[in-house]
Amino acid sequence: MKPFLVASLYLGLSLPVLAQSERQIARPISPKRPVVDTYFGKVVTDNYRWMEDMNSQQTKDWFKAQGDYSNSVLAQIPGRDSLVNTFVRYDALKSVNYSDIRRKGNRYFYRKTLPKENVSKLYYRDGKMGAEMLLFDPTTYDKAKKYAVSGYQPSEDGQKLTIGLAEGGAEISIMRIMDVATKTFYPESITAVFGYDNYGWSPDGKGFIYKQLSSDNPQLPAAHLDNKSFYHRIGTEPGTDTELFSRNRYPTLGIKSAELPLVFYSDDFSMLFGILATADNRLNGFMAPANELLQPTIGWQRFVTLTDSVYNLATVGNQLFLQSHKGASKGRVLVTDARHPSVQNATVLLPEGKWTITGISAGKNFLFVQLNDGINDHVRQYDVRSAQWADVSLPLTGTVRFSPYSPISNDGLLLISSWKQPPTVYDYDPATKQFSTSPFNVPVTYPGVTDLIVEELEVPSHDGVMVPLSLIYRKGLKKDGSQITYMTGYGAYGSSAKPFFNPRYLALLNKGVVVAITHPRGGREKGESWHTAGYKTTKPNTWKDFIACGEYLINKKYTSPKHLIGEGTSAGGILIGRAITERPDLFAAAICNVADCNTLRSEYGTDGPVNAAEYGTVKDSVECMALYEMDALSHVKEGVNYPAVIGVGGINDPRVMAWQPGKFAAALQNATASGKPVLMQVNYDNGHFTEDKAVTFRNFANMYAFALWQAGHPDFQPSDARSVRAKATSTEKK
Structure with missing residues (x-):
């Protein structure tokens, strides 16, 4: 052409x-x-x-x-x-682009885009090297409109999928539920959901938690006020969904109109977290036993406030790990009992150092801490069984994105990129500290890169x-x-x-x-x-x-x-x-x-x-x-x-x-x-x-x-x- x-x-x-x-x-x-x-x-x-x-x-x-x-x-x-x-x-130099890779059990879900495609499609494999199966093509959903997948989330058993669909670059989505085996949608649709506001399935796969705007027109200021989090049970009318966390439902919690009420499970599904989100990155929220999800009233108990300066959390067993910057500009990691957390009495697990802590995440037996030296990222891992820290020797320098595959396993997906290094994707096993090039890695050579100076x-x-x-x-x-x-x-x-x-x-x-x-x-x-x-x-x-x-x-x-x-x-x-x-x-x-x-x-x-x-x-x-x-x-x-x-x-x-x-x-x-x-x-x-x-x-x-x-x-x-x-x-x- x-x-x-x-x-x-x-x-x-x-x-x-x-x-x-x-x-x-x-x-x-x-x-x-x-x-x-x-x-x-x-x-x-x-x-x-x-x-x-x-x-x-x-x-x-x-x-x-x-x-x-x-x-x-x-x-x-x-x-x-x-x-x-x-x-x-x-764009055509990269034969295929994989993104948003998630694993449930032995089933891998991901987005895939070919050079001639404008938006990604959803696929899955049974096993990392299994046959690729197309799940959903947003361009065929409604020929009269231009939809893209704004977000998706597989159930814990990998049998179902929530898919957010947004039109024309908008972020407000229609949420549909797909049966993976038949690739068909359940009849119900949920409107006024942001693509990334999909906070996870219940462990039994019968329903999921989501947050909904107050209007299906996101350009109305009122749409972003007094939002609510719900639990939806598959096969029921969305209008009957259980309201989990909101200013309307829990007026005594002091929730403000502009705060976004987010609800999600702990990694082991034993607890519910209710976080009040704003542009302030510090966590402000409550927790409750997960078995209270569908009770007439959830016994929300505050566990973190803005003044605690906690920016992230992760759980491994009965331990709740907190990324805190209170009195520590570059951050430190605290640990407390997940069943009875106390930020004030938490133990300092990793004190502030010369590098800035930028995030924490967890697998079955490991806590992973990402740090930045001002230019390059680094990763440290903590084995909760031996209480030992270890530095992760990365195969490349640059920006690192590390995502544990699952809270019930230890391995994860790691992406490394830099100003002149296209992204390289690895699988990482913290038990052996070994990296292997991921099947989702696609090598690409761009013109002129070798002549660049940084x-x-x-x-x-x-x-x-x-x-x-x-x-x-x-x-x-x-x-x-x-x-x-x-x-x-x-x-x-x-x-x-x-x-x-x-x-x-x-x-x-x-x-x-x-x-x-x-x-x-x-x-x-x-x-x-x-x-x-x-x-x-x-x-x-x-x-x-x-x-x-x-x-x-x-x-x-x-x-x-x-x-x-x-x-x-x-x-x-x-x-x-x-x-x-x-x-x-x-x-x-x-x-x-x-x-x-x-x-x-x-x-x-x-x-x-x-x-x-x-x-x-x-x-x-x-x-x-x-x-x-x-x-x-x-x-x-x-x-x-x-x-x-x-x-x-x-x-x-x-x-x-x-x-x-x-x-x-x-x-x-x-x-x-x-x-x-x-x-x-x-x-x-x-x-x-x-x-x-x-x-x-x-x-x-x-x-x-x-x-x-x-x-x-x-x-x-x-x-x-x-x-x-x-x-x-x-x-x-x-």
Whole structure:
């Protein structure tokens, strides 16, 4: 197939005979309709509040016009389709992709995607080397809709399966129940379930626990309030399901409306845990004997509070292991009696050390602890029978994902990847400490990988704190300021940017672009104190760390302001939005991907109340002023020379509503004096993300091509660049 045809199929584009310059339309206007709010004496004018009503025809028309305009500009960037072709070609180098591998008994369940498939299908094998059996193909479920599997969970005996189905990149799911032997569905369906909100089967396989939203429209803020956890018995009407854990059912437990009530079994099925989840990663919850599951009242007893600073738990027999960061920024492991737990009186099993504990998990006789040294992951194992610790000698360095197969066995699946090492999958036996290459490992060789250089640096920030910075580039880099550099960052929720292999980064690297991954405060690269140094009132450190990394790259002549691209996704929208409003001179282009750019209004969005634990609330005078400071929209000023910006919003996004990047793009379009384009790319077949490769490839090709065009990459310059730039900054008059 010819390359341009491949691109057109993946982009969903027709290729008219018209000249490129004839296809572009004028930029639509973004009307200002001021709404004035006073927050504890601070007067804030919001010119684009009207956009928050996503159901109004005016808003729909604005997004449609902005999307059409953006598409007309992007269509004239010559390298855009070539990027899609590269993504397709790199994807095809891996003959098959396995993911989400789970074992129940001797039966292995997994997702599998072939290069020509856009979404994964579900399969199983009896035995690791057994014959492969197709269980479910979401593309055949409803020919009129585009479904993908949002989550799945096999029963303990491997005879049944719950499957979450989501449409158009949305995360809300319809849950169906499949009989594995016949590959047929039971008649009932459960709606308003998030794909990952499937917390497990009862040990008898007769039913399962799940959490349900308060509405089947996840874009309503009320849908994320007063959620409930239920037990569903197969063959019964979902409307009769037993309510297990909620503010409504247990008003005396002090459950708040924004807390998500999650229920799951202990590893040995002897206990039930009821956890109240928010954006705060610390556990807050209760436990009860598992035999009370279907009793009229469950005797929930609190066992952990936020002040205990417990982030993870695991059980082996009668021992409850806790990952705690209280008084220990890098974490320690505690152990207590699972039948009568006491965090306060728990024994320190593994004290805080020089590496940060990032997770714990358990098998039948072993506890596994994952640690990070700031760059690479490490694993230690604890044999509960001998009470002995041992270091796991990993076959490769990089980021490790270790998953015990089952609480009734000791072996597990281990994946290792790094910035320039594609993922390798191993089976691991802790009894012998031996690794073997997994049958689910698929070797792949990508072009240009052997020519890559990785530098791990630390950069002084505005206050002298040293911030980690990871650089990837091709051999022979000239530090003369001429290199286009793509700099990305996140810095929120205590999420660390760990080394991983990204074929999309490789597409940039093989075009001579330097890729810079920042590790600003707000993540957990240096422990929990690194997280708390970049949230709520300390959030400015996040974007100031990002700015410091950009300044370092310029000062050391890796790049220059006319070649530097900044990118932030989701909560990273705070980082990129405030970086370009505080230092617009630093960047040639910026990407605001499904970006939170209006934090003063986030609390009034879909899952805003849940995220107040990370950002703060407008109801508190101190936190409200912190929200104003991190609000990119409120810091857009008229007449400033802003960089070129592309905002991206998913119409089906239940996390960051499209009006967040939309309002920011509108403000920049009206305010900028630089003459550089500001686009608002609108994805009608996407949410916060999507599994659909065709949609994903198109989305990233659009973002990268726009930024590379503006940063001066020769492969992305339209033949009549001045005409395109002029049209991209003009405004259509009423």
